[in-house]
Amino acid sequence: MDEITPIPDPEEPINTRFKTLRELIDFVTGVVPGEHPQLEENSSITDRLPYPFLGIVGQKEMKLSLLLGLINPAIGGILLIGPRGTGKTTAVRSLLDLLPSVERSTCFYGCLNEDIETIGMDAVCPECARKFGMGEALTSMDKVRLVELPLNAGIDDVVGGREEEPGLDRYKIKKGILNQADKNILYIDEVNLLSQQIIDVILDASAQGFYNIRRGFHSASHNSRFVLIGSMNPEEGFLRPQILDRFGLRVLVKGLTNPQERLLAYQQVQAYNRNPRLFINQMLPQTNQVRSEIEKAQKMLKETNISADVAKKGISIIRSLQIDSLRAEITWFEAARALAASDDRTEVTMDDLNVVASMALRMRRSKFMDDYFSHQDLEEKELKNSLA
């Protein structure tokens, strides 16, 4: 494939030839599954003006997985695995311009109308009860945020805790990063270097959608519904298989091998470094289109189903691969639903399953469990023989 994503001409009218997000995904990712430009991971630049998603050359699987994660958080998190300099962090930060809106409580305690509707006035704080009585909204639409876990975060930063109020003989409860990540994206770079305790807490909170915190006499429950994105360089240490299994999608990010792609990647990065604002603006029409297509696909997702026939075929493939974890089909089917929704369809096809199969199913088999079960089978047989 020689076709390469061109840098859009700012003079050109807004591109309208993409009818669905999937067509756009194919367009921006159809450059040969490959890798990433050797982007400078210069946080001082990317913090202000992130490199645009549409400027990333190649890396089809990484880009697809990130878009599917935005459309359907039920995918259960994404782990990007690859060496340094392959643009994992750049890609995650580039999502900033694509993030859709979400309905969010405007209250510190996270009170919602639905709390009152299902439990009653006691379920919300006095201020929100007053607002509700006056017919005022408890929520507002807000852009999804990208929350990054700092490398040196301690357990109190993650879950929150008591904080002494200076000059006063009392404490206030400080919210943790997990709660800030609620309804947002939580990005953990070098997730394999986190302490056991912190990774367990984050994965539990992510799976349950809430977490409990107890400090002395204080205890509280906070919401923590977020899309978890982790990245790791396997040269710097491995994740335990149990932890690998808890990331919905596992994406292998390698360096670009196609010389033409590498050249384009180099040129794009040069253009971005020369004038980040101009480079971003050149892609703005398409960036805006992707964002609105993501929102459209999110709505479509509610009506997108997988038929019993297609699901049965998927499950028999999982069985033939000897994958035990039930997370395999949850992630696989949810990713396929997101892909079908991005293509404006309400039915998942085998083709959808095929496209997302590798990222959902790789690294699910445990050699330890294989050995364990075959050893147990042997023992069962010996037992039966000796009892016969």
Ligand SMILES: [Zn+2]
């Ligand atoms: Zn409230």
